[in-house]
Amino acid sequence: MDAHRNRILIVDDEPQVGLMIREELTERGFVCRVAEDAGRAREIIDTEQPDVLITDIQMPGTNGLDLLVYARKHAPQCKVVLTTGYSNRQYLVQALLLGAHDYIEKPFRPGELAEVIFRAVNGESDGSLLMDRAVDAMELGLQTRQASLDSVTALVRAVEAKDPYTRRHSEQVTHYAVNLARATGLAAPVVESIRVASLLHDIGKIGVPDRILTKPGALTEDEFQKISRHSALGSDILASITLFAKEAKLVRHHHERWDGKGYPDGLVGEQTPLESRIIQTADCIDAMLMDRTYKQGYSVDRMLGELLRCSGTQFDPKIASAAIHWCRGNPDKLILPGRDLVPQPVSA
Ligand SMILES: [Fe+2]
Ligand SMILES: [Fe+2]
Known part of the structure; x- marks a missing residue:
């Protein structure tokens, strides 16, 4: 040739x-x-x-x-x-x-x-053969990804089951994060990444001792340090699975704050990936509304007040504003203690 x-x-x-x-x-x-x-x-x-x-x-x-x-x-x-x-x-x-x-x-x-x-x-x-080949490869890729996601989600459930107060936390965070992502007009592949990363965001808690995860009352400085490692640890776990390489980065940054006082890297403002900023807001909505070992769930009004109060410090102001708007417009979609709303299966 x-x-x-x-x-x-x-x-x-x-x-x-x-x-x-x-x-x-x-x-x-x-x-x-x-x-x-x-x-x-x-x-x-x-x-x-x-x-x-x-x-x-x-x-x-x-x-x-x-x-x-x-x-x-x-x-x-x-x-x-x-x-x-x-x-x-x-x-x-x-x-x-x-x-x-x-x-x-x-x-x-x-x-x-x-x-x-x-x-x-x-x-x-190869003309149409080429398209057939691409569709087959894509389908196989998606099936493999779903199978891996199912196994890792089972791990997350195992971690959450240790504490009755956090059971279903990751699914509930996913429910809010996907709805917020859609409300913000993000494209379907980005929403899909947010869905996967939200489901897996706390997987690093697998490396945190149970007594800290389920401790009633305030954490000591040392205990806080240990629990704070979960976002980086979760990211490392996911980075070892090629299929979740992108989500690994999103998980790493789900506890960063808009004002740079979060962890693990203290990123400021838009240095934190948009997807992680959305997951962070969704995570806090669920944490505020639900009961925990150390507190009762907030009322919806109190939760909305906190989103507003912490807009620009803890939360990205645009996302906080979108979240307030979405929560006000969808009161029936908020998951509250005793209201066992099963989030709709979400897929982009
Ligand atoms: Fe977390
Ligand atoms: Fe969380």
């Missing part, structure tokens, strides 16, 4: 991966450029009009799909081939609808990527 000196732009935030792809394709006669971020990639697309763009779907700070849209607009002849990891198969169909020529799942077999690129430069495509 002859590559006819076709120009390939490789975009991957992992330098090793970019270099490995370049080596393989250069050996086969392609002329390759490597970019490690979308900004550099856009410059090369504008100035060099590559024949093929190979880009990772998920990169920090940007997204292969954005780059795909950019290339379709600014270099219409350029064929876009996406590389995808196990955890972002859900974007495949979207990518094909946006005009991706093909995709390939990491890790590649030797020679596999070159075959895909030869097909791309020769204008060959």
Whole structure:
């Protein structure tokens, strides 16, 4: 096969991966450029009009799909081939609808990527077969993710069952967080991430001694330190499961505060991911309304008063305001002690 000196732009935030792809394709006669971020990639697309763009779907700070849209607009002849990891198969169909020529799942077999690129430069495509393949991969990815989510949720339930006062806390937080996310107009994939991260937000409590979790009355400084580790610990647990890599970060920051006095990193304002700020507000709504070993549940009015009072210190003012509005408009959806409202199954 002859590559006819076709120009390939490789975009991957992992330098090793970019270099490995370049080596393989250069050996086969392609002329390759490597970019490690979308900004550099856009410059090369504008100035060099590559024949093929190979880009990772998920990169920090940007997204292969954005780059795909950019290339379709600014270099219409350029064929876009996406590389995808196990955890972002859900974007495949979207990518094909946006005009991706093909995709390939990491890790590649030797020679596999070159075959895909030869097909791309020769204008060959699997057509509808490609879409079928993407739908199958997506479905498999979603099933695997759901199965993993079910097992991890079972762990969360086991932790919550230790304390009758926190039973169903995570499901209730999910109920509020998803409703708040939708009320704020967030896109379906973001709502889905919020759903998963809320269900798992307190999973790190598995590493906190039971006597602290169920202690009636105030915690000592040392006990508070121990319980405060749960967000970072939960994040570490989830980070070890590839499918939940994104949610791991959201869980880490669910106790940050708008004024920077939260934990574990003391992030200020919008430094905390929006998703975590929503989960934090939802978490506090549930904690205020329900009874705990150390307090009785607040009335709805008192809870709303606290949201307002702590807007701009504990809570993101925009989210606090959206939460107050949503709670006022949906009194029947608030979960109160003795009112066993089963949250609707939520999916984005
Ligand atoms: Fe928590
Ligand atoms: Fe919580």
